Amino acid sequence: MSFKRTLALxxxxxxxxxxxxxxxxxxxxxxxxxxxxxDQSRTFVGRIVYASLCDKLVDITPGLExxxxxxxxxxxxxxxxxxxxxxxxxxxxxxxxxxNAEAVAFNxxxxxxxxxxxxxxxxxxxxxxxxxxxxxxxxxLANPDATLIAQFADRAGMMVSPKAAxxxxxxxxxxxxxxxxxxxxxxxxQDRIVLEKFPGYWNADAINFDSVTFLPIxxxxxxxxxxxAGDVHLIERLSATDVASVKADGSxxxxxxxxxxxxxxxxxxxxxxxxQTPIGQDAxxxxxxxxxxxxxxxxxxxxxGVMAAGNQPYPPTSPWYNSAIPVPARDxxxxxxxxxxxxxxxxxxxxxxxxxxxxxxxxxVVQSMALEAGINVSIVxxxxxxxxxxxxxxxxxxxxxxWSGRVDPDGNIHQFMTCExxxxxxxxxxxxxxxxxxxxxxxxxxxxxxANYDAAxxxxxxDMPIIYLYHQTWLWAMTTKLDGFVAxxxxxxxxxxxxxxx
Amino acid sequence: xxxxxxxxxxxxxxTILLISVFVFVLQKLLPGDPVLALAGExxxxxxxxxxxxxxxxxxxxxxxxxxxxxxxxxxDLGISLRTQQPVLTLIGQKLPVTxxxxxxxxxxxxxxGVPAGIISAYKKGTWIDWLANIVALSGLSVPNFWLGxxxxxxxxxxxGWLPASGYQPLMDDPLQSIxxxxxxxxxxxxxxxxxxxxxxxxAMLGVLKSDYVRTARAKGLGEMSVVVKHAxxxxxxxxxxxxxxxxxxxxxxxxxxxxxxxxPGFGKLIVDAVFNRDYAVVQxxxxxxxxxxxxxxxxxxxxxxxxxxxxxNS
Numbered sequence: 001m002s003f004k005r006t007l008a009l010x011x012x013x014x015x016x017x018x019x020x021x022x023x024x025x026x027x028x029x030x031x032x033x034x035x036x037x038x039d040q041s042r043t044f045v046g047r048i049v050y051a052s053l054c055d056k057l058v059d060i061t062p063g064l065e066x067x068x069x070x071x072x073x074x075x076x077x078x079x080x081x082x083x084x085x086x087x088x089x090x091x092x093x094x095x096x097x098x099x100n101a102e103a104v105a106f107n108x109x110x111x112x113x114x115x116x117x118x119x120x121x122x123x124x125x126x127x128x129x130x131x132x133x134x135x136x137x138x139x140x141l142a143n144p145d146a147t148l149i150a151q152f153a154d155r156a157g158m159m160v161s162p163k164a165a166x167x168x169x170x171x172x173x174x175x176x177x178x179x180x181x182x183x184x185x186x187x188x189x190q191d192r193i194v195l196e197k198f199p200g201y202w203n204a205d206a207i208n209f210d211s212v213t214f215l216p217i218x219x220x221x222x223x224x225x226x227x228x229a230g231d232v233h234l235i236e237r238l239s240a241t242d243v244a245s246v247k248a249d250g251s252x253x254x255x256x257x258x259x260x261x262x263x264x265x266x267x268x269x270x271x272x273x274x275x276q277t278p279i280g281q282d283a284x285x286x287x288x289x290x291x292x293x294x295x296x297x298x299x300x301x302x303x304x305g306v307m308a309a310g311n312q313p314y315p316p317t318s319p320w321y322n323s324a325i326p327v328p329a330r331d332x333x334x335x336x337x338x339x340x341x342x343x344x345x346x347x348x349x350x351x352x353x354x355x356x357x358x359x360x361x362x363x364x365v366v367q368s369m370a371l372e373a374g375i376n377v378s379i380v381x382x383x384x385x386x387x388x389x390x391x392x393x394x395x396x397x398x399x400x401x402x403w404s405g406r407v408d409p410d411g412n413i414h415q416f417m418t419c420e421x422x423x424x425x426x427x428x429x430x431x432x433x434x435x436x437x438x439x440x441x442x443x444x445x446x447x448x449x450x451a452n453y454d455a456a457x458x459x460x461x462x463d464m465p466i467i468y469l470y471h472q473t474w475l476w477a478m479t480t481k482l483d484g485f486v487a488x489x490x491x492x493x494x495x496x497x498x499x500x501x502x
Numbered sequence: 503x504x505x506x507x508x509x510x511x512x513x514x515x516x517t518i519l520l521i522s523v524f525v526f527v528l529q530k531l532l533p534g535d536p537v538l539a540l541a542g543e544x545x546x547x548x549x550x551x552x553x554x555x556x557x558x559x560x561x562x563x564x565x566x567x568x569x570x571x572x573x574x575x576x577x578d579l580g581i582s583l584r585t586q587q588p589v590l591t592l593i594g595q596k597l598p599v600t601x602x603x604x605x606x607x608x609x610x611x612x613x614x615g616v617p618a619g620i621i622s623a624y625k626k627g628t629w630i631d632w633l634a635n636i637v638a639l640s641g642l643s644v645p646n647f648w649l650g651x652x653x654x655x656x657x658x659x660x661x662g663w664l665p666a667s668g669y670q671p672l673m674d675d676p677l678q679s680i681x682x683x684x685x686x687x688x689x690x691x692x693x694x695x696x697x698x699x700x701x702x703x704x705a706m707l708g709v710l711k712s713d714y715v716r717t718a719r720a721k722g723l724g725e726m727s728v729v730v731k732h733a734x735x736x737x738x739x740x741x742x743x744x745x746x747x748x749x750x751x752x753x754x755x756x757x758x759x760x761x762x763x764x765x766p767g768f769g770k771l772i773v774d775a776v777f778n779r780d781y782a783v784v785q786x787x788x789x790x791x792x793x794x795x796x797x798x799x800x801x802x803x804x805x806x807x808x809x810x811x812x813x814x815n816s
Contacts, residue, residue, distance in 0.1 A: 032774070034540075035586050042541060116553070121546055173586060188595055189585055190774065191669050191766035215668060217764045221651055222667055229658040229666045385534030385779055392538060392545065423545050 023210035025500065027493060028223045028235035032190045032216035037173035038158035039110055039117045044404045044491065045216075047155065048236060051492040052195055052212055054178035056157035057085065057104070058149060060407055062257065062488050064319065066149050070099065070159055070179070080144035080444050087135045091202045093161035094183035101137040105129040106162040108139070116170050121422065122156040123148075144442040146449060150408030154490075181207045181495060190216060208499035227252065227477050233500065234482060236493065238475040239358075240303035246477045255476045257487035258308045258315045260405025262412065264468040265289075265351060265366075265398050270427035272394030279349050279398060284342040285375075286464040289349065291338070292373035294330035298365045299470060302358065308471040312457055313403075313412040315471035317489075320409040320450060322457045335373035348376045352391075353400040354384040362469075363400060391425045399425070402472070407490065409453055410441055417460065428465035503807065507800060514796045521792045522574075522785065526567050529776070529784055536779035540583055557583060570785060579789070580782035582775075589786035592771065597790070600767040602672055603690070603760075604752035606683055608745065610691025611698050616741065618695070619702025623710060624729060634699065641696035650689045650762035657685060667764040686763040690756050694748050701744045705737035712736075738809050746802035750795040 033046035038054055041047075059069040071085040091099035108129055111119035125145035130138040141148070151157065164177035176184050181203065182195035193214040197207060215232060217223040220239040226232045228249070238246060238254070246254045267286055268275045279285045295309035308315050311327045339345050349370070353359045360381055367377040382390065391399045406412055414437050415421040419429035433456050440452035460466075474491040484497040537553045538545065554560055558569060570580060579589035622634035658666035670679040709715065710733055718732045757769035764770075768787055775783035806813050 034584055115556075116549070118541075118546065118549060120549065171586065188669075188766060189587060189592060190770055191764075215764070217667060219762055219764070222654060222762055222764065225651075225654045225659050226666045229654075229662060231658070231666050231668065383534070383777065385536075385539035385777060386532075389533065389535045389538050392535075422547065 025209045025212045025234070025495070025498075026232040027212065027214050028217045028226050028232040029214050030216075030220070030223065030237040031218060033193065033214075035173035036176045036184070036187070036193075037170075038155045038160060038176075038178075039114050039119050040170070040173060041155065042118055048491070048493055049193055049195075049214055050155065050158060050178075050180070051494050052182045053176060053180045053184060054158040054160065055091075055180045056154070057152040057159070058157060059494075060153050060488070060490065062486060064260075064407060064489065066153055066407075069157075071152070074149070076444055080146075080442065081141045083139040083141070083148065084132070085137050085139070087137065088202060089135055091179055092200050093159075093164070093179045094177045094198055094200075095161050095164055096200075097161045097163045099159060099179050100134045101131040102134075103159060103162050104137045105131055106165070107159050110160070110165060111156055114170065119156045122151040122154075144444070146441055146444050147408040147410040150406065150411070153407050182212055185211070192216075203496060206496040209495065212495065224477060227479065230479065234476060234478040234485070234493065236474070236476055236491070238477045240306040240473070240475065242477075243304060243306050243475065251480055253478050253480045253482070255478070255485055255487040256306070257474050257489045257491070258317050259472045259474050259491055260314065260318075260407065260412070260489050261403045261472060262310055262313055262315070262405065262468050263400070263402035263470050263472060264466045265400050266391070266426050266466050267398045267464070268394060268396055268426055269465050270429065271425060274394055274397055275427070277349075277397050278342070278344045278347045282342045282344065283463050284338045285344050285347055285349075286467060287462075288335040288338040288342075288344075288373060289370055289375055290464060290467045291328060291331045291335040292370045292375060293366055293467075293469070294369060295327055295469060297330075298362065298369075301365050302362050303470075306475065307473050309469075310471045311461070311468050313416070313466075313468065314405070314409055318409075320453055322454045324454065325457060325461050330369070332373045335375075339374055345374050346376065347374070348378065350378050350380055350397040351400055352380045352382055352387055352396050352398070354387050355381045356384075359400060366469075394425075394427070405490075409449075410437070413437060413453070413456070414441070416466065417456070426465040428463065430459065430463065433459055433463075503804065506807070507804060510800045510803065514793075514800070517796060518789065518792050519571075522571065522789055523567065525785060525788045526570070526781075527563070529779070529781060530563055532776075532779065534779050536583055536781060539777075539779045553583075570782070574785075574789065579786040582783050583780045584775075584778050584783075589782050592783060593786055593790055596766060596768050596771050596787075598672065599669060599765060600753060600769075602679070603683060603687060603756065603765060603767055604749055606680070606687035607690035607694060607752060607756075608749055610687055611694035611748065612745065614692065615695035615698030616702050619699040620706055620729065620734065622699070623703045623706035626707065634703075638696040638699045641692045644693075645758075646689050646693060646756070647758045647762055649692070650686070650759060653685050653689060654762070667762070669765050683765075686756075686759050686765055689763075690752070690759050694752075697748070698741070698744060702737065702741055705740045706733060709733045709737045735809070739806055742805050742809065743802055746798045746805070750798035753794040753798070754791040 029045050029048060031045045033049050034041050034043045036049065038050060056069050057071040058066050061067055070088050070091060072088050074083060074085040076083055087101060093099060108123060108126055111117055111123045125141045125143060125148060126139055127142040128140045132138050159179055161177040165172050181198060181201045183198045185194040185196045187193045194211060196211040197209065201207060217226060223235045224238065224242055227235045243254065246252050267279055269280050299305055299307050299309050309327050310316065312321060314320050339347065351363055353363055363379045367379060370377045387399065390396050403412060415423045417428060418434045418437055436452045436456040440449045443449050476487065478485060481500050483499050483501055537550050537559065541550060558566055573580060581588050582592060618634050622631040625631050654666045657664050664685055665682050668682055670682050672679040715728060715733055718728045754768065757773055760767045760769040772784060772787045
C-alpha cells in the first residue's frame, strides 16, 4: 500500500513538475528588440513582444480584416472626419489603472507630442479627441484618413497606462505598463525578456501560460537547434533553407504566412548626381532588368521556393493586389528589345546590398540572369548602416532593400512613391501618382480606394522606380506539443488560445 | 611591491586616455549615421533631427569627446542610443557574464594545456609528444563557431545533456549556470589550451636541459620532484605571461562564441553596438576592456616578482 502510495505520489509530482514547466512558454527571437515603448520603438521584433504585452484598439484577422480588441465597435461620420469608438468595459492596465476614453485620449496625445515619438506621422491626421463618456471616444480628423484604423491595429493603437507613462516620460520602455495578457517582469539586454501572466486580463480565459520568455538567438542554426533540443518551444523567422529539415523532423511543426512587405531593387531616379545613369534616367532599362529576372527560379534557387514571387508593393495574396498586372514571366528577348530601343545594350548597373549572405546570393542570381539579357550587374555589399545612409543621401545607383509591410496598402506605397514621401529614396516624383495615392487616403470606400491603387500601380509598372522581386514568407518552427498557434501575415505571435500539451 | 604597482597604475592612465581618443575618432570615421541606423524603417526627418540634437551628434567632434570624457570621469558613461539603458548598467549586466566565461574557459585551458605541455616536453620526440602536438594543432585550427555548432548539435540536440544556448546568472542557480556555460567555455578553452600547451612545452624544454636540472637528478631526486618542483617553477614565468594575456583577451569578449551560444557578454554587446553605431556603448566597453587588459598586465608583472626573486629589484 505504502509503496503504491509512494508511486502515485511520485507520478503526481512528476506530472505536476512537467505541468509547471509547461506553464512558461519560451520563444526564440531572431534579434534583440529595441526600446519597449510603443511610441518610441522601431523594430519588427519589438512588435512580437508587444503582441503579448500591449493590447491595441483593434486587431487584424489572418485575412487582414480589422476586428475589435480594446475598441468593440466604431463608426465614421458622413464626411469621414469623425471616428467614434466604443471601448471595452472592465479593462485595467497592469498597474490597476482603468482603461477608458481618458486613457485613449492620453495615448493619442502622447503619440503626437512625445518628442521621441515615432508615431507622429501615423496619427498626424487627428486634430482632436473628445471623451464622450467613460467608454466612448470621439476622434476628429483634420482631413479624412482611411489608414487610421489600420494604424490602430499596430503600435499607434497600443494603449499604455497613462499614470505609468506620465511618471516615466521617455524612460517608459525600461518598465512598460500596458493592458495585454502578460505584464513586464524583467529584461536583460541581448539575453531575455520575461513577461508574466496578468491575472486581471479581460480575456484571461484564452491565456494558458503563467509566463512567457523571449530569448533573442541571432544565429539561425542555433535558433533551430534550440527548438530541436527542447530549450525553446517556438522560434520565429526560420531560414527558408531549413524548411525541409523541419518538415522531416517528427517532433517539430512548421507554420508560415506570406508577409505584408516586399523586397525589391530601389533605383535612384532623381536623388542627386548618382541618378544620372542609364537605369536611373530611362524606365525602359529598368523594365528590361525586371523582364530579365525569372522570379520563380530565383525563389527556387535562393529560398527553396518558400517565398512568394512578386511585382507589386503587396503580395499576390493581398486583397489589394492589382491582378491586371500579374508577376511577369521572364522574357529575355523583350528585355533585349527594350535595351536596343533605349540604346543601352551592354549597360552597367551597380546594385548595393547589405552584407547578409542570402541577400548576396539573391543578387548573384539576378546578376547571371541580367547578363543573358545584356545587362552587366555589379554587386556592392555594404554593412547595413552604411547602405542605409548612402541610400538616403543618394550616393547609390540601385539598392536592394525591402519593407516589412503594413496592414493598410497606404503604408507600403505612399511614403515611397509620392514626391514628398518620407522614405522616397529614389526621389521618384509623378503628380499623377501623387493625386491617386493622396486620393486613396481620403476615402473610406474600399472599391474606390482599390481603383486608385490599381491606377497608380499601372503607372508604376511603367515607370518602375522600384523593381519588386519577392515577398518574404514568415516561417515559424515549433514543438508539436504546441497547440493553437495561428500564422498571421504581420508576422506577430498571438498567444490567445495557444497551449502546450504533454 | 606596492610602490611598483602604484607606479604602473599611474603610467596606465595616459594609455587609457589615448585609447579612448583613438576609439572615439575611429568610430566617427565609420560611414553610416547612428540616428539613421536606429531609425530603421521609420525615417521621419523631423524625429531624426530631434534625436541628433538630443544625442549631441551635431556638435564638433572634440566637443562631443570632451563632453563624453567629462561625464565618464564622473562615472557617467552615457546611455545606449538603441535601448536607452545607461551604459554603466549594461556593463554591470555583462561584466559578470564575461568574467564567468573567461574564468571557466581559462580553467579548462590550464587544466588541459599545462599538463599536456609538461608531458610532451618530458617525452620529447616520442609518440606521446606527437599525439599531444597533433591534438594541440587541431585545437588551434578548428574554428570556434564550427566547433560550437557541432557541439550544440551533438551534446544538446542529439544527446540532450546540456542546454543549447542561453545564460543563467551564477548567483541565481550556480549549478545550472555552470551547466549552461560549460559548452562555450569548453569551445573557447580548447583553443586556448593549444596555445598554452605549445608555450608550456617550449618553456619546459629549455629548463629541462639546464644544468641545475641535471644537478637535481645527480643528487638522486625523484623524477616527479625534478620536473614539478625544479623545472616547472622556473618555466612558469612565460606561462604566466601567456595566461594573463589570454585572460585579458577573454575579457574583451569572445565575439563568435558568444554569438553562437547566445551569451549576453561583452563581445555580443560590442558587435551589436558597432553595427548600430551606438557610440556610447562602444566607447564604454572599450574603456572597460582597456582597463581590464592593463590590470592583467600589471598583475602579470607582479606575479613575475613573486615567482622569480631576481626580478624584484629590477
